[in-house]
Amino acid sequence: MPAKIIARLGSVRPPKRCRSDMDNTSTSDIVIINGNSHPDLANMVAERMGIKNGGCSVFHKSNRETIVEISDSVRGKDIYIIQTGTKDANNNIMELLIMAYACKTSSARSIVGVIPYLPYSKQCKMRKRGCIVSKLLAKMMCTSGLTHIITMDLHQKEIQGFFDIPVDNLRASPFLLQYIQESIPDYRNSVIVARNPGVAKKANSYAERLRLGLAVIHGEQKETDADEVDGRYSPPPTSSNRQRTTSVSVGVPEHIVKVKPPLTIVGDVSGRIAIMVDDLIDDVQAFVAAAEMLKENGACKIYVLATHGLLSSDAPRQLEESPIDEIVVTNTIPHEIQKLQCHKIKTIDISILIAEAIRRIHNKESMSYLFRNVTLED
Numbered sequence: 001m002p003a004k005i006i007a008r009l010g011s012v013r014p015p016k017r018c019r020s021d022m023d024n025t026s027t028s029d030i031v032i033i034n035g036n037s038h039p040d041l042a043n044m045v046a047e048r049m050g051i052k053n054g055g056c057s058v059f060h061k062s063n064r065e066t067i068v069e070i071s072d073s074v075r076g077k078d079i080y081i082i083q084t085g086t087k088d089a090n091n092n093i094m095e096l097l098i099m100a101y102a103c104k105t106s107s108a109r110s111i112v113g114v115i116p117y118l119p120y121s122k123q124c125k126m127r128k129r130g131c132i133v134s135k136l137l138a139k140m141m142c143t144s145g146l147t148h149i150i151t152m153d154l155h156q157k158e159i160q161g162f163f164d165i166p167v168d169n170l171r172a173s174p175f176l177l178q179y180i181q182e183s184i185p186d187y188r189n190s191v192i193v194a195r196n197p198g199v200a201k202k203a204n205s206y207a208e209r210l211r212l213g214l215a216v217i218h219g220e221q222k223e224t225d226a227d228e229v230d231g232r233y234s235p236p237p238t239s240s241n242r243q244r245t246t247s248v249s250v251g252v253p254e255h256i257v258k259v260k261p262p263l264t265i266v267g268d269v270s271g272r273i274a275i276m277v278d279d280l281i282d283d284v285q286a287f288v289a290a291a292e293m294l295k296e297n298g299a300c301k302i303y304v305l306a307t308h309g310l311l312s313s314d315a316p317r318q319l320e321e322s323p324i325d326e327i328v329v330t331n332t333i334p335h336e337i338q339k340l341q342c343h344k345i346k347t348i349d350i351s352i353l354i355a356e357a358i359r360r361i362h363n364k365e366s367m368s369y370l371f372r373n374v375t376l377e378d
Contacts, residue, residue: 008018009187013024020176024135029078029109030051030077030080030362031047031054031072031077031078032045032053032080032081033053033054033055033056033080033082033090035058035081035083035099036092037083037084037088037334038082038086038116038331038332038333038334040061040331041084041116041332041334041354042082042142042349044349045055045114045354045355048352049155049359054074055070056068056069056070056072056099056204058095058098060091063193065080066091066094066095066098068095068099068102070099070102071114071336074106074107075106076107076150076364077108078104078109078112078362079103079108079110079112080112081111081112081146082354083095083099083113083115083334084116084117084332085115085118085119085120086117086333089152090244092119093137094121096113096141097116097141097144098144100141100145100146101145104144104145105145108145110147111146112147112149112150112358112361113141113146113148113150114150114357114358115149116132116151116152116330116332116333116350117151117152117280117308117310117332118154118159119137120133120137121134121156121159122135122154122155122160122280124156124158124159125156128206132162134159135162136161138162139162141165142163142164142165145166146165147293148168148361149165149166149167149168150167150168150357150358151168151169151170152169152170152172152330152332152350152353152354153171153172153173153307154279155279157169165270167358170260170357171371172307172332172348172350172353173205173206173209175330175348175353176206176266176277176307176328176348177209179305179348180305184275184303187212187273187275189271189272189273190210190212190273190274190275191207191213191214191215191267191268191269191272191273191274191275192206192210192214192275192277193216193217193267193269193274193277193290193294194214194216194276195217195278195286195287195290196216196217196218196286197216202278203216203276206275206277213267213268213272215265215266215268215274216265216267217264217265217266217290217293218261218265218266219262219264223266225356229367245294253344266292269294269298270297270298270299271298273299273301273302273303274291274294274299274301274302275303275305276290276291276304276305277305277306278304278305278306279283279307280307280308280310281304281306281308281311281327282310282312283313284319285318287304287319287324288319288322288324291322291323291324296329302323302325303324303325303326303328304326305329306327307330308330309329309330309332309335309338309347310335311335311345316339316342317322317341317342319345320341320342320343320344322342325344326344326346327344327345327346328345330348330350331347331350331351332350335347354368357370
């Protein structure tokens, strides 16, 4: 073939792939398996991708040991393990680790852990004489054979640095923003509320995108910040050397004990719809207390939006009896039983986002599109 023709053929660019065209994806070497944490989500993701969920049995012996049996061949294939965190977090983690290690020892080409809600993500900071549990969990996942992690709305983005493998932290905010615009009547009369100053950054992001006002509830103190009497505050022995660079008379100054201030709202919520946003709803006492204060300050309706709805213990009953009008969460965590106990809980399906992330990783496409533009149409 002449050199001119070769050069001309080489200059032709291939056609761009349509983002939502799942049918053109080569799925012959994709295997999706799941544990017992959320099989419904795994089936929805596999259905959206047009492939069959792989054969994997995960069960427990009488002594609670976890047994994993993979019926299909995974040699040389890309494995995607869909396993989220639930109230049974320890079993969820062990199932994930054993499934990953089983695929690793069966010569899988790559093993991607799809963990919509990462367990222990709230234990990402050092607290007194404890430890950073999420760092330990990250090491265990890397050792088990996982080569990539897909998760959603980590409690702190810095958790990605605990892993020695790539981590894609997807965002559920476009789904929640669309719900506000389409399902909350007169949402222009709303105000985004941060139930404590720690959530103010997330609430401000929602307020800027919706062009709404912002209110912050100040005075709620975190339980983990409570000062307890222990040996750390005992004063050191007085040194014989009196030459000091400060004017402190005796040793190291004592820490000033924190005093919980009264709850106050910074912002106007009178006659407006209050929308509280957060990444996780588990213990709902703080949400209920914030809702009661919003009601006292004249809020006409109160919504709570979050990515993960763990709703442990008697949270559904507390929400049912609270002044909150509606609780909106995604299906990263199964909560069908909680919905039977509280009719205020609404669910948003995010399986399309996970399916698109898997498709892009498999085809080696850029993931940045999912962080700029997330289309919710099927």
